[in-house]
Amino acid sequence: MPRVLIVWHSATGGAKALVEAILEGANDPSIEGVEVVSLPAPEAAVDDVMAADGYLLVTPENFGYMSGALKDFFDRTYYPCLEHTRGRPFGLAVRAGGDGTGAVAAVTPLTTGLGWKEVAPPVIAAGDLTEAHLAAARDLGATLAAGLAIGLY
Numbered sequence: 798m799p800r801v802l803i804v805w806h807s808a809t810g811g812a813k814a815l816v817e818a819i820l821e822g823a824n825d826p827s828i829e830g831v832e833v834v835s836l837p838a839p840e841a842a843v844d845d846v847m848a849a850d851g852y853l854l855v856t857p858e859n860f861g862y863m864s865g866a867l868k869d870f871f872d873r874t875y876y877p878c879l880e881h882t883r884g885r886p887f888g889l890a891v892r893a894g895g896d897g898t899g900a901v902a903a904v905t906p907l908t909t910g911l912g913w914k915e916v917a918p919p920v921i922a923a924g925d926l927t928e929a930h931l932a933a934a935r936d937l938g939a940t941l942a943a944g945l946a947i948g949l950y
C-alpha cells in the first residue's frame with residue numbers, strides 16, 4: 798500500500814494546526830488504500846523516508862529559514878536517501894509570522910536536489926491563521942494521498 802510520510806516541526810502549535818489539517822485531508826474517507834504516517838522531524842529517520850512513497854513537509858519559518866528540527870532531518874537523511882527517492886512526490890506547508898518565503902527558499906534546493914516532484918504550490922500560512930490556510934492544507938494532504946492512491950505519481 799502506498800505510504801505518505803508527514804515530517805513536521807512545531808514549537809508552539811502554529812505549524813501543528815497545518816499538520817492536523819493535512820492529516821484530515823490525507824485521511825479523507827474517499828481516499829482508499831493509502832497509509833498515512835506522521836512523524837515529528839526529530840523522530841523521522843532514513844528508514845522512514847525510504848519506506849514512504851510521498852512526503853509532506855511542515856515547518857514554521859524561523860529566522861528566515863526552515864525550522865532547525867527540519868534542517869536536522871535533512872542533515873540526517875539527505876545523502877543516505879539521495880539516489881533512492883528520486884521522482885517521489887512531495888508537498889510543503891509553512892507557518893510564518895511574516896511572508897514565509899525564506900522557509901520555502903530553504904527547503905526548495907533540498908527537495909530539488911533529492912529529485913522530489915512538488916504536487917502543488919507550497920501552502921504558506923502567513924500572519925493570523927485563517928480557515929483558507931487550513932483548507933489549503935487539507936487540499937494539499939488530499940492531493941498527495943489521492944494521487945498516490947490512483948497511481949498518478
Ligand SMILES: Cc1cc2nc3c(=O)[nH]c(=O)nc-3n(C[C@H](O)[C@H](O)[C@H](O)COP(=O)(O)O)c2cc1C
Nearest residue numbers: 807808809810811812857858859860861893894895
Ligand atoms: C525563534 C523564532 C524565529 C522566527 N522567525 C520568523 C521569521 O524569520 N519569519 C517569519 O515569518 N516568522 C518567524 N517567526 C514566527 C513563527 O514562524 C510563527 O510564530 C509560527 O507560527 C511558529 O510556529 P510553531 O508554533 O509551529 O513553532 C519566528 C518565531 C520564532 C519563535
